Amino acid sequence: xxxxxxxxxxxxxxxxxxxxxxxxxxxxxxxxxxxxxxxxxxxxxxxxxxxxxxxxxxxxxxxxxxxxxxxxxxxxxxxxxxxxxxxxxxxxxxxxxxxxxxxxxxxxxxxxxxxxxxxxxxxxxxxxxxxxxxxxxxxxxxxxxxxxxxxxxxxxxxxxxxxxxxxxxxxxxxxxxxxxxxxxxxxxxxxxxxxxxxxxxxxxxxxxxxxxxxxxxxxxxxxxxxxxxxxxxxxxxxxxxxxxxxxxxxxxxxxxxxxxxxxxxxxxxxxxxxxxxxxxxxxxxxxxxxxxxxxxxxxxxxxxxxxxxxxxxxx
Numbered sequence: 001x002x003x004x005x006x007x008x009x010x011x012x013x014x015x016x017x018x019x020x021x022x023x024x025x026x027x028x029x030x031x032x033x034x035x036x037x038x039x040x041x042x043x044x045x046x047x048x049x050x051x052x053x054x055x056x057x058x059x060x061x062x063x064x065x066x067x068x069x070x071x072x073x074x075x076x077x078x079x080x081x082x083x084x085x086x087x088x089x090x091x092x093x094x095x096x097x098x099x100x101x102x103x104x105x106x107x108x109x110x111x112x113x114x115x116x117x118x119x120x121x122x123x124x125x126x127x128x129x130x131x132x133x134x135x136x137x138x139x140x141x142x143x144x145x146x147x148x149x150x151x152x153x154x155x156x157x158x159x160x161x162x163x164x165x166x167x168x169x170x171x172x173x174x175x176x177x178x179x180x181x182x183x184x185x186x187x188x189x190x191x192x193x194x195x196x197x198x199x200x201x202x203x204x205x206x207x208x209x210x211x212x213x214x215x216x217x218x219x220x221x222x223x224x225x226x227x228x229x230x231x232x233x234x235x236x237x238x239x240x241x242x243x244x245x246x247x248x249x250x251x252x253x254x255x256x257x258x259x260x261x262x263x264x265x266x267x268x269x270x271x272x273x274x275x276x277x278x279x280x281x282x283x284x285x286x287x288x289x290x291x292x293x294x295x296x297x298x299x300x301x302x303x304x305x306x307x308x309x310x311x312x313x314x315x
Contacts, residue, residue, distance in 0.1 A: 037062060040069035040083040043132045047090055048073055048081065050136040051143075089129040089146075098140045099128050099147070102186060110182045111250070116258070118175060119158035119251050125150045126187075141186045146210055148191035149180070155202075155236055156195025158247055163198050172196040172205040173218030180212075192218060199240040201225070202233050246290050252283035259301035270305055273314050282308050 041060040048054050058072040060083070067086065073079040082091040103126050111120050130136075131144040151157060157175055172194055180189050190210055196203040207213055207221040225233075239245035246252045256279050263271050274282075285304050293300045309315035 036085055037069060040085060041071060043088075044069075044071050044081050044083050044090065046134060047092075047130075047132065047136055051092075051138055053138075083132065084129075087129065088132045090132050091128075092130060095128050095130060095140045095143065095145075096126075099126050099187070102141075103183070106183050107179075110179060116251070116254055117160040119160065119247060120179070121151045121156055122248055122250060126189075145188060146190040147188055148193065148208070149176075149189045150192075151176070151194035154195070155197050155233065155247060157197070158236070158240070158245070159196065159198040160240065160243070160245070161198070163200060165200050168198060168200050169203065169222055169224075170215075170219055171198065172203050172222050173215045176205065177213075177215050177218065188212070196222075197233065197236055197240070199237060201237055244290055244293055246287050249280065249283045249287055252286040252290075253279050255286065255297070255301070256283050259297060262298065263302070268302075270302070270309070270315075273309055274305065278308070 037060040041057065044060065045055070045057045048057055052073070054074050056074045058075075060069040060071050062069055063082075067084075068091075069083045069085065070080050071083075073081060080093070083089075084091075103124060107124055114120055127148045127150075128145050129147070131146070133144055135144070137143055157172065159171060159175075163171060175196070176192050176194050180187070180192075183189075190212060191208045192205060192213065193207075194205040196205065202225040203222055204225055205218060205222045207218050209217065236245060236247070246255065260271065260274070282304060285308055286301070289304060290300065295303065306315065
């Protein structure tokens with residue numbers, strides 16, 4: 001009899017435990033772990049006080065989609081902060097903007113002077129995750145953080161050099177590392193996402209880390225992508241093989257300056273009809289037309305300039 005009673009009690013306890021665990025699981029999935037919101041608010045309130053000298057923050061709300069907590073600061077619906085309990089990090093939109101503004105300035109200098117045969121994206125994006133270590137500064141650039149750099153704007157990095165198949169896997173890591181090394185000391189880039197295309201096809205670099213990566217680490221996380229399934233990429237690869245491709249106005253403008261210098265050297269009369277405001281407009285025509293061109297760069301450029309000047313009634 002005692003054995004049966006004991007077995008019955010054990011079964012009841014096990015059943016209740018399963019029910020409790022199931023309820024906690026459902027609750028955590030919808031509202032986060034118990035006391036998670038209180039902990040997130042404590043972390044974010046401490047950050048807000050040190051960085052912005054503000055004490056008013058809302059209750060921490062749980063985001064089911066990404067499992068993060070967020071608060072509103074100083075009753076301002078446009079001032080939200082996000083806390084990741086899993087990573088113990090804070091995302092602050094103001095810090096995000098400050099770093100991306102700095103990135104725009106520095107990247108423009110790099111891009112303007114970069115090898116013309118390596119076409120870089122028009123823009124980059126930088127996500128900054130602040131370490132919730134309790135020690136903060138009002139100077140955003142003195143916070144402790146890790147950053148992920150994404151090379152945006154299709155088709156990413158385009159390499160116009162003829163790269164041997166055996167060594168092309170190294171190219172994305174070498175180029176991205178070179179760009180990062182040229183950025184100032186304000187940045188702490190530990191993760192990189194980039195598309196890279198050359199005449200051999202498309203590569204994807206997707207590396208996530210907590211410290212600055214080595215070229216070897218980046219190369220290990222670079223993978224080949226079949227281009228047949230993507231008509232845009234397949235067409236670009238075809239054009240790169242034929243040495244006929246410009247994907248944006250920036251690089252077309254650089255080609256404009258190069259070919260214009262040649263025309264000046266040869267004292268071409270068309271030069272006198274162009275002014276400094278024509279570069280952008282001619283570049284746009286070059287981007288639209290180069291894929292159909294079978295001419296040399298010199299002949300192609302002269303034809304585009306002639307077409308443009310006639311359109312403007314200046315020839």
